Amino acid sequence: MSANEQAGPHWRVFQATGRVPETPPRLPQAPPWRRFRGGPPEAAPPDDPEAALRRLGRDDTTAQLGPDEIDVVNAALLLRRPLLVTGPPGIGKSTLAYLLSRELGLGRVLEWNIVSRTTLRDGLYDHDAMGRAQAINAWRAGAHHPADPVRRERGGDAGATEAAAGSAQSTTRRQLPPQVGDFITLGPLGTALLPYDRPRVLLVDELDKSDIDLPNDLLHVLENGSYDVPELVRDAVGEARVHTSDPARRALVRGGRVECAEFPVVVITSNGEREFPAAFRRRCLPLEMRPPSREQLLAIVHRHLELRSPRAEEIVDLYVQQVQAGGTHSLDQLLNAYHMATAGGFQVDGDGRTLMAMLLRDLAKGH
Template sequence: MSAQEQTDPHRWRVFNATKRAPGGPPPQLPEPPPWRRFRGSPDQPPPPDDEEAALRRLGLGDATPQLDADEIDTINAALLLRRPLLITGPPGVGKSTLAYLISRELGLGRVLEWNIVSRTTLRDGLYTHDAIGRAQSIAAWQAGLRDAEAPANAGGAADETPQGPVSVKDEVLNRQRPPSLGEFVTLGALGTALLPYDRPRVLLIDELDKSDIDLPNDLLHVLENGSYEIPELVRDAADTARVHISDPGRHAVVSGGRVECHEFPIVVITSNGEREFPAAFRRRCLPLEMRTPSREQLLAIVEGHLRARPQAAEELVDLFVQRVQAGGTHSLDQLLNAAQLTTVGAFQVDGDGRKLVEMLLRDLAKGR
């Protein structure tokens, strides 16, 4: 071991929870393990930035989620091994914020979000096919052909070319091709993340524990192989299709109906711990449990989001911490809402506003 490595045991990290964007060229990840290398090509253009979404999640200050050295090491291990990160913890402690933290520090652009509900299926995350829209578009195209043929059938003559007569229908076909299948296919957040990129995309799969019981198992094949097929495009006669993707206004070309990544995406999966996941799913993820931030961290988060520290911030944070320590279920959003009110006019926490503050900081586990 070199002297530099002995003095800096964390030199292997690529992520340090700094909350700062790279000042120069973004850091590069080391080569993936041989069993996590993929062959997707050609690479897509770099994704766009979405600084507004990052500001909503991270605020303007330097406060970060409560991450100790071991937790930062776990995140780096997931990055280097190209494995999903499974984050558990109570609601509102900043689990989903971590995806934005990683994206900003590594300069990876817009975070792709897949929000899970009880009806969500794997296909929802991969792609959607607007079959009804395509049928309507084809019907309109066919109606246009019939309208163009009507004058010819009424006695119109066909035009002459050096190769022979050209019918009105042929002219319409040359000018207006039938709508392509790809126009009605849109890749979801997971499907877009698995497109080939030179640098990995960041994918947030939020609240997976709210899904149908089969979804974690359905994800296994895709997360292991870094690829998937779109059956509608596989059956299509065209070799390639230009499809919509989850980035606004952007498209991608899919060959043979199959998508395979080049760099495996950075997958951040959050869970509120409402249920256990299958062992086969858990062994493919690296686990990370997040805790409620400390008092100092909470004050910094309030200051970062409100761009100032309200006069009543310490009192509100102390009240919030007391309620969390008493075993209640609380979210950081509640604290930020209460702190925001103290910046409006003459609102006083200890005055007439006390009842409203009590309501904002209520125990979420009690159902009201």
């Protein structure tokens, strides 16, 4: 039986409505070649509703993607392949990651923002070698002077009973060497590949701004769903608790190897500034986002700004005219212009005309 047959008529688990589900939908089973055996299981990721609210607004909106685009997203979920999302800047490509996370109940989105200096290791993990060296030196200094400093300060046998009560425990704490895991922090990509029961959502934002080698470096990780941390591989302990990209959360890594149990939902955005290697594109499903329609723009405005104003259509029409005239425009500009237009006493057609033109300016002109 094929994967599509197993999934049945409900293989489209994502509808692009952005509504929070009462019960997170069950994702279709991954094809055999995209199944992984990572462990031990990690606890469910934390939620971040405030970040989703900033990106998406309320959850009572209509779909912002067309049927064809929704099918591509669902195919990526079924096949466990990254989405390569292209389109003009400011069109809402990165917002798709938050839409997926909210609608599928997948918790906090992990963001990896790419710049020209970004390397694969930046996304996987960071090792604070300097901090570890300083901690080892401090431990060695303390190991050579194990006497209780409180007792030395009090002198003689003063407080001997009190010092003796915790001497064993305090000595043990002083003699334990610093653990290598304390100085390793998994990056967004590294955290997304931890063995969660349900996939994490990873946003790789503006990959086209990276060094030319990064897409090729990503191939192995995206194909195998795993990576090694050499500092942990060399550690004789065999397992370590490391920091993750989620605030105040740690993960257990055994043998220095991280492997996912469910391949993450990877959303890679690109503004089309350069082409990617064929081998990289073969591992991704392409999704080209088109500018929203007038109705969709109105829905976006109403979703973010609960106040409904008769000025909404006027501002949206003005924004659409600017977009159709060419150049580069962002949805943020529309929201800023609408918010200003609904401010008390602001006159779009009067003194505010110059300010409105500035808010809706062509970003491609560099001013």
